[in-house]
Amino acid sequence: MQPYPARAVIDLDAIAANVATLDAGTSAEVMAVVKADAYGHGLVPAARAARRGGASWLGTAQVTEALALRAAGDTGRVLTWLYAPGAPLREAVEADVDVAVAAPWNVAALVEAARAAGRTARVHLKVDTGLGRNGVTPAQLPEVLDAAMRARAEGALDVVGVFSHFAFADAPQHPTVLAQAEEFARAVEAVERAGARLEVRHLANSAATVTNPSVHYDLVRPGIAVYGLSPVPDLSTSAELGLVPAMTFEAELASVKPLPAGHGVSYAHQYVTPTETLTGLVPVGYADGVPRHCSGTDGRPGAPVRIGARDLAIAGRVCMDQFVIDLGPGAREVAGDRVELFGNGADGGPTAQDWADAAGTISYEIVTRLGARIPRVYVGEGSRS
Numbered sequence: 088m089q090p091y092p093a094r095a096v097i098d099l100d101a102i103a104a105n106v107a108t109l110d111a112g113t114s115a116e117v118m119a120v121v122k123a124d125a126y127g128h129g130l131v132p133a134a135r136a137a138r139r140g141g142a143s144w145l146g147t148a149q150v151t152e153a154l155a156l157r158a159a160g161d162t163g164r165v166l167t168w169l170y171a172p173g174a175p176l177r178e179a180v181e182a183d184v185d186v187a188v189a190a191p192w193n194v195a196a197l198v199e200a201a202r203a204a205g206r207t208a209r210v211h212l213k214v215d216t217g218l219g220r221n222g223v224t225p226a227q228l229p230e231v232l233d234a235a236m237r238a239r240a241e242g243a244l245d246v247v248g249v250f251s252h253f254a255f256a257d258a259p260q261h262p263t264v265l266a267q268a269e270e271f272a273r274a275v276e277a278v279e280r281a282g283a284r285l286e287v288r289h290l291a292n293s294a295a296t297v298t299n300p301s302v303h304y305d306l307v308r309p310g311i312a313v314y315g316l317s318p319v320p321d322l323s324t325s326a327e328l329g330l331v332p333a334m335t336f337e338a339e340l341a342s343v344k345p346l347p348a349g350h351g352v353s354y355a356h357q358y359v360t361p362t363e364t365l366t367g368l369v370p371v372g373y374a375d376g377v378p379r380h381c382s383g384t385d386g387r388p389g390a391p392v393r394i395g396a397r398d399l400a401i402a403g404r405v406c407m408d409q410f411v412i413d414l415g416p417g418a419r420e421v422a423g424d425r426v427e428l429f430g431n432g433a434d435g436g437p438t439a440q441d442w443a444d445a446a447g448t449i450s451y452e453i454v455t456r457l458g459a460r461i462p463r464v465y466v467g468e469g470s471r472s
């Protein structure tokens with residue numbers, strides 16, 4: 088029985104192997120980034136697979152994501168870096184989660200959390216070296232550092248890390264990469280000069296992990312590469328990087344039916360059958376994370392799909408719950424046949440990167456926006472625990 092006509096099959100061995108590959112390519116430790124439900128792959132199973140592959144750290148954006156790892160029994164090092172006033176910081180400190188200081192107000196909030204928890208908070212200073220997003224600017228750093236070191240003297244905080252994030256890591260030659268690396272080196276020096284005994288300095292996301300060993304420092308923070316997708320698709324495929332995409336999105340055909348030539352297909356008839364043909368109905372749509380931008384409209388085929396060994400494409404508009412493919416005259420497919428929307432690409436089948444290209448976006452958005460309605464099914468070691 089298939090209780091649901093679509094699923095994301097997550098290969099936990101691929102996640103473990105990808106982490107091992109990244110680990111083998113650096114002398115730094117690896118923090119597997121598991122924010123956003125592990126980029127749509129499922130937080131806890133993906134985190135366990137990443138640990139198995141050698142991740143000595145896990146990274147999350149939101150504090151609740153870090154707490155969910157602890158609730159699931161993860162006892163390793165975990166860093167969380169993005170929160171707003173009211174976040175459960177006391178719980179994070181109690182749970183032995185490392186927390187970023189990414190804005191001046193964070194210091195006092197963490198001191199209060201540490202006092203309430205009755206223990207020292209381990210913090211990593213997040214410096215905005217040029218991204219212009221989260222983190223304290225070089226101009227704010229002296230004041231934040233001063234406050235953090237005063238809290239350290241009182242035993243409330245321990246400054247164990249300094250980190251930053253690139254704006255153009257996927258374009259390794261971009262001049263901002265070197266400028267940010269230099270700014271980072273200055274920040275590290277300032278923090279060490281203030282007396283912090285740093286355990287980890289970290290700057291590299293996936294793209295910098297695979298392109299720029301000079302910025303690996305003590306710890307690299309890959310996210311997308313952990314899930315087997317290329318962080319630099321214009322430079323290297325995942326296969327070229329030795330990575331295996333971990334997610335396969337598949338569905339069963341709900342129906343197959345004949346349509347005459349010249350018949351409009353799906354909303355606004357953006358596709359018109361060129362001949363008498365058979366169409367197949369795939370029961371997933373934009374509510375499930377199939378981007379509407381993957382529609383086949385204006386004479387262009389939509390995102391690729393595969394049935395058996397046949398490469399086909401979305402015909403017409405993607406709807407909320409469904410889309411159509413033109414199977415062609417004489418097609419042998421029947422209702423219930425498996426359609427692969429994207430997978431590991433091993434046999435030349437479509438990948439999340441192909442879907443990103445079709446939608447004009449990045450693979451990150453394809454996998455992370457897979458709908459909550461789609462069941463995740465796990466294969467590989469640990470899939471039964």
Ligand SMILES: *Cc1c(COP(=O)(O)O)cnc(C)c1O
Pocket residue numbers: 120122168251252291292293294308309310311312318
């Ligand atoms: C998301 C994130 C990462 C991982 O980025 P990838 O491009 O997926 O490797 C690393 N560090 C920070 C601060 C992030 O927010």
